Amino acid sequence: MVNNKQNVSIGDFRKESGPILDVRSPVEFVKGHIPDAVNFPLFSDEERAKIGICYKEQGREAAVALGFEVVGPKLGKLVNSAIKIASGYPVRIHCARGGMRSRSVAWCLKTAGLEVTTLDGGYKSYRRWVRAVNRFPRRINILSGLTGTGKTRILEKLRETGGQVLDLEGLANHRGSSFGGLGMPAQPSTQHFENLIAEELVSMDPSNPVWIEAESGRIGNCWIPEELFDLMRSAPSIEIVRRMDDRLDILTEMYGESDYLELIEATERISQRLGGERTKRAIELIEKNEIRNACQIILDYYDRSYGVSNKRKTVLEVEISGLSSDDAAALLISKESTITLDLVHTAKV
Numbered sequence: 416m417v418n419n420k421q422n423v424s425i426g427d428f429r430k431e432s433g434p435i436l437d438v439r440s441p442v443e444f445v446k447g448h449i450p451d452a453v454n455f456p457l458f459s460d461e462e463r464a465k466i467g468i469c470y471k472e473q474g475r476e477a478a479v480a481l482g483f484e485v486v487g488p489k490l491g492k493l494v495n496s497a498i499k500i501a502s503g504y505p506v507r508i509h510c511a512r513g514g515m516r517s518r519s520v521a522w523c524l525k526t527a528g529l530e531v532t533t534l535d536g537g538y539k540s541y542r543r544w545v546r547a548v549n550r551f552p553r554r555i556n557i558l559s560g561l562t563g564t565g566k567t568r569i570l571e572k573l574r575e576t577g578g579q580v581l582d583l584e585g586l587a588n589h590r591g592s593s594f595g596g597l598g599m600p601a602q603p604s605t606q607h608f609e610n611l612i613a614e615e616l617v618s619m620d621p622s623n624p625v626w627i628e629a630e631s632g633r634i635g636n637c638w639i640p641e642e643l644f645d646l647m648r649s650a651p652s653i654e655i656v657r658r659m660d661d662r663l664d665i666l667t668e669m670y671g672e673s674d675y676l677e678l679i680e681a682t683e684r685i686s687q688r689l690g691g692e693r694t695k696r697a698i699e700l701i702e703k704n705e706i707r708n709a710c711q712i713i714l715d716y717y718d719r720s721y722g723v724s725n726k727r728k729t730v731l732e733v734e735i736s737g738l739s740s741d742d743a744a745a746l747l748i749s750k751e752s753t754i755t756l757d758l759v760h761t762a763k764v
Contacts, residue, residue, distance in 0.1 A: 550642030
């Protein structure tokens with residue numbers, strides 16, 4: 416006998432095995448979804464809109480009848496697709512609020528012999544869980560430093576050596592500056608960005624610190640969850656320092672292979688603050704493929720901006736000039752006890 420569980424909590428739903436079928440429409444899925452879920456829409460965007468209009472104009476009974484009329488011809492295809500996705504495993508299903516869409520698909524798949532679990536409250540309950548995870552109090556180490564000090568690379572090395580790292584820029588597909596989107600995939604929506612953050616945080620040990628790069632409230636088009644950003648603002652900052660030559664080496668390597676037209680466009684976006692003459696000179700250097708010299712001009716703007724935006728309390732400054740990312744990460748680890756003592760002291764002040 417097939418074991419089917421309906422209306423389980425989000426906690427139990429996440430513990431279950433098998434693929435997740437999100438039966439909401441494609442536009443709902445793109446706005447935000449459970450990571451690793453498969454979009455398995457019962458209705459297309461156009462069909463959902465048509466049924467919604469019917470509900471408003473003619474009432475629930477007419478909308479339900481229209482829904483059955485739309486779904487009927489494609490039930491066989493839906494079942495066959497689900498069987499292929501399941502590959503012999505149970506499936507987990509949810510819609511927006513745990514209503515008729517998920518119940519209908521669950522009934523259909525159970526009838527076809529699949530083992531099915533549905534989510535009580537649907538995606539809405541998942542979003543409540545996301546907000547709870549993102550505001551959960553935890554100890555945070557903020558890694559700050561001027562543009563080009565290699566913060567992201569150092570965090571990657573910290574993670575490789577067992578440190579807990581929340582890579583916000585990696586999750587947002589953006590490096591957090593006018594040049595931050597160069598060579599990066601499309602950004603997720605802010606809602607999905609929040610989902611990705613929660614899935615990372617929930618896997619971490621709350622008794623150990625989480626390393627996070629210093630950020631403003633927005634990374635490209637993605638906004639950091641307010642609850643998490645409040646924790647970041649109150650967390651003391653560990654600042655790394657590199658000499659200018661090191662920073663230019665890092666930035667030249669990072670952007671040297673970028674499309675020069677995209678580099679010019681990114682430079683033009685900061686022209687008001689960079690100044691007309693400096694912008695013109697930087698663009699001329701980019702056109703000549705003199706990326707290092709262009710970066711030196713642009714860093715003038717970012718260094719001045721950093722002084723204005725960095726209002727966090729620095730408890731430790733670490734000089735890493737001349738060090739590789741591996742050696743810089745090892746130096747931070749060696750100073751972990753000092754950092755911890757300073758953070759505890761700061762918390763008591």
